Amino acid sequence: MKLDVIPIHVANQPPGEPGLSGNAPPLLREVVEQVRRLIESGEPSAIDLSALPLTPADLDWLQEKLGAGEIAVTLQASGESTLNETACPGVWWVTHRNEQGAVNSQFIEVAFVPELVKAHPQDVALGLETLEFMIADRQGDAD
Amino acid sequence: MQGPLIDTLARQGVSRRTFLKYCATLASMMALPPAAGLAMAEAMAAARRPSVIWLPFQECTGCTESFTRSHSPTLEGMIFDMISLDYQETLMAAAGHQAEAARHTAMRDNAGKYLLVIDGSIPLDQDGAYSCIGGRSNLDILKEAAEGAAAIIAMGTCASYGGIPKANPNPTGAVSVSDIIKDKPIVNIPGCPPIPVVMTGVLAHYLTFGSLPELDAKGRPKAFYGETIHDRCYRRPFYDQGKFAKTFDDEGARRGWCLFELGCKGPVTYNACATVKWNGGTSWPVESGHGCLGCSEPDFWDAGGFYKALSLPADPLKFAAAAAVVGTGAGVAIGFANRSKKGGAKSAHETTTLDDLEA
Amino acid sequence: MNELQFLTWVRGTGLNIAVAIFLLGVTWRLFEIYSLGRKKDLSMPRHASGASGFHTVFRRSLAPPGMLKRSPVSYIGGYVFHIGLAVVVFGFAPHILLISNLTGLSWPGLPSQFIDLAAVVTMAAMLVMLFDRISKPVKRFLSTFEDWFTWALTFLPVLTGWMAVQHLLLPYTTMLALHILSVEILLIVLPFTKLFHAFTLFGSRWYNGRVNAHKGVPV
Numbered sequence: 001m002k003l004d005v006i007p008i009h010v011a012n013q014p015p016g017e018p019g020l021s022g023n024a025p026p027l028l029r030e031v032v033e034q035v036r037r038l039i040e041s042g043e044p045s046a047i048d049l050s051a052l053p054l055t056p057a058d059l060d061w062l063q064e065k066l067g068a069g070e071i072a073v074t075l076q077a078s079g080e081s082t083l084n085e086t087a088c089p090g091v092w093w094v095t096h097r098n099e100q101g102a103v104n105s106q107f108i109e110v111a112f113v114p115e116l117v118k119a120h121p122q123d124v125a126l127g128l129e130t131l132e133f134m135i136a137d138r139q140g141d142a143d
Numbered sequence: 144m145q146g147p148l149i150d151t152l153a154r155q156g157v158s159r160r161t162f163l164k165y166c167a168t169l170a171s172m173m174a175l176p177p178a179a180g181l182a183m184a185e186a187m188a189a190a191r192r193p194s195v196i197w198l199p200f201q202e203c204t205g206c207t208e209s210f211t212r213s214h215s216p217t218l219e220g221m222i223f224d225m226i227s228l229d230y231q232e233t234l235m236a237a238a239g240h241q242a243e244a245a246r247h248t249a250m251r252d253n254a255g256k257y258l259l260v261i262d263g264s265i266p267l268d269q270d271g272a273y274s275c276i277g278g279r280s281n282l283d284i285l286k287e288a289a290e291g292a293a294a295i296i297a298m299g300t301c302a303s304y305g306g307i308p309k310a311n312p313n314p315t316g317a318v319s320v321s322d323i324i325k326d327k328p329i330v331n332i333p334g335c336p337p338i339p340v341v342m343t344g345v346l347a348h349y350l351t352f353g354s355l356p357e358l359d360a361k362g363r364p365k366a367f368y369g370e371t372i373h374d375r376c377y378r379r380p381f382y383d384q385g386k387f388a389k390t391f392d393d394e395g396a397r398r399g400w401c402l403f404e405l406g407c408k409g410p411v412t413y414n415a416c417a418t419v420k421w422n423g424g425t426s427w428p429v430e431s432g433h434g435c436l437g438c439s440e441p442d443f444w445d446a447g448g449f450y451k452a453l454s455l456p457a458d459p460l461k462f463a464a465a466a467a468v469v470g471t472g473a474g475v476a477i478g479f480a481n482r483s484k485k486g487g488a489k490s491a492h493e494t495t496t497l498d499d500l501e502a
Numbered sequence: 503m504n505e506l507q508f509l510t511w512v513r514g515t516g517l518n519i520a521v522a523i524f525l526l527g528v529t530w531r532l533f534e535i536y537s538l539g540r541k542k543d544l545s546m547p548r549h550a551s552g553a554s555g556f557h558t559v560f561r562r563s564l565a566p567p568g569m570l571k572r573s574p575v576s577y578i579g580g581y582v583f584h585i586g587l588a589v590v591v592f593g594f595a596p597h598i599l600l601i602s603n604l605t606g607l608s609w610p611g612l613p614s615q616f617i618d619l620a621a622v623v624t625m626a627a628m629l630v631m632l633f634d635r636i637s638k639p640v641k642r643f644l645s646t647f648e649d650w651f652t653w654a655l656t657f658l659p660v661l662t663g664w665m666a667v668q669h670l671l672l673p674y675t676t677m678l679a680l681h682i683l684s685v686e687i688l689l690i691v692l693p694f695t696k697l698f699h700a701f702t703l704f705g706s707r708w709y710n711g712r713v714n715a716h717k718g719v720p721v
Contacts, residue, residue, distance in 0.1 A: 104424075475537065
């Protein structure tokens with residue numbers, strides 16, 4: 001039996017999808033504040049977009065206003081995450097997805113480099129160990 | 144196996160970035176500021192895992208199932224990596240006297256520091272004989288284990304509020320953890336079963352800040368139980384438009400209209416199902432077409448029926464007909480009394496004649 | 503008792519008691535009043551056009567000439583809050599569901615935003631009328647405890663219902679329970695106070711109209 005035989009047409013999004021709520025424009029001002037703080041004190045900050053009453057149209061509007069920058073980072077860590085720089089350097093649009101591709105959380109991050117992109121010193125140390133091990137291994141082979 | 148959590152995770156192939164990402168989402172779900180995600184990740188990564196003793200009382204193991212079968216085993220299952228689970232009957236390999244010995248060892252070694260997780264209600268009737276483990280009543284075991292606990296987490300509606308065992312007529316005299324233990328901090332995580340991420344959130348908060356999250360008047364973490372199902376429901380606009388499904392298979396039900404008239408308890412139920420959803424965000428009861436049962440509220444089982452709308456009488460109006468008959472009877476009786484009074488006044492009436500006036 | 507138990511009680515036992523007392527009071531008083539009867543008027547009936555019980559029932563719903571100007575608050579406010587009450591009570595979907603469950607009668611509901619507006623307008627009209635009653639010396643002099651009491655009992659269900667929907671002050675569950683409780687108190691008190699005019703209004707108008715029609719006076 002095909003699915004369309006079942007007479008169900010579920011409206012997940014109610015008809016007349018909510019448009020702009022007017023909550024997005026004030027966020028731009030907050031981003032301006034955060035960028036200013038980043039320049040002055042180097043302190044990074046973030047806005048949790050899933051914690052705010054924003055409609056899908058609001059998010060589209062924001063994303064369109066901020067535009068796309070030169071760097072787009074994709075992170076594969078139990079689902080895909082994208083950390084994309086916007087047209088305003090230092091402002092990043094961060095989206096975390098789960099394995100099924102559904103958005104888990106969404107942030108606007110204001111930082112020179114998002115925290116998640118940086119490698120942690122402990123992990124770097126582990127990498128160094130691996131490298132040294134590799135060299136030792138090669139030398140062992142050469143001898 | 145004691146050591147920083149991040150090492151345990153690394154051994155299981157969970158990278159630091161995966162963990163950071165998870166903490167960012169967790170902080171967002173708990174309505175904490177974005178910076179808290181990082182703080183959580185740092186604190187938890189380095190934390191010494193707290194000892195947890197998990198006691199099952201009058202329960203169905205559904206709460207344990209909810210966690211162990213949660214959708215992303217590496218992440219939701221992280222609660223089992225965040226803690227040192229020293230006693231859990233369903234999951235532990237030991238049995239019988241060995242299991243009891245393990246509990247006593249954990250309680251002695253971590254006195255005053257361990258977290259106590261309880262699922263199931265505690266029966267008090269017949270001296271607690273309705274539910275015993277190793278020949279001891281649940282009440283006895285709970286009191287002993289609570290003694291040295293830093294905090295208690297009541298998992299599920301049974302431990303939080305008595306739940307189904309407490310449903311009318313409550314044959315076993317079941318009560319909740321907070322009915323018995325008064326001198327320890329208690330977090331209630333109600334739900335039948337509760338949402339797995341709530342447990343993770345509470346533990347993450349405890350590990351990061353060393354305290355339990357902010358609770359509401361019913362002892363539930365506000366971050367997850369702060370709003371009603373109804374207020375966050377994607378079908379809410381239909382309620383406002385007055386569009387309701389009248390049966391489970393009519394046109395309204397197919398169009399995904401509001402389920403209020405089919406008995407949905409969303410308006411009086413505080414839980415996070417509408418936002419967190421179930422099974423890795425696949426769906427949740429209302430999305431599947433069935434109204435909310437109100438399972439995270441005390442005594443939801445006795446709240447007038449799952450399929451009866453909230454604005455309907457919880458019980459049939461038993462006295463209505465009798466009252467109407469009695470009222471009619473009283474009205475008629477008083478009517479007759481008034482008539483006889485009138486008749487009496489009429490017969491007692493004396494006509495005034497001209498002679499009377501002249502006299 | 504927690505709030506869900508409170509809500510279940512007002513939906514169950516509380517409603518049961520309130521409806522029983524309401525029905526008892528209403529049947530009692532209706533039978534008592536209408537079985538009183540009246541003395542037969544032996545005079546010749548006079549005829550004047552427009553003089554009848556039926557006419558009076560409708561005519562008394564309109565302000566007599568000049569009165570609308572003399573006490574606009576009483577007439578306009580009275581109209582607004584009575585119509586507003588009817589809209590809120592009979593237009594809100596959960597109310598209709600209750601009525602259809604009890605009586606089998608059903609009709610389509612109004613959008614909740616409209617109900618919300620009607621509730622606010624109703625409360626505003628009632629507050630204006632209360633203020634008028636307090637500030638006008640004559641009205642205040644004529645007011646008894648019953649007037650203040652019945653005003654409060656009528657106002658509370660609207661206020662608590664609106665507050666429940668708007669999530670004000672208390673959690674929705676508690677507010678909803680208080681709303682239902684306030685309606686139950688109203689139901690219990692209604693048959694024994696001036697609120698009984700909801701039942702006797704048209705009967706007494708018709709009676710007055712008939713007596714006057716007998717005398718040939720259209721009022």
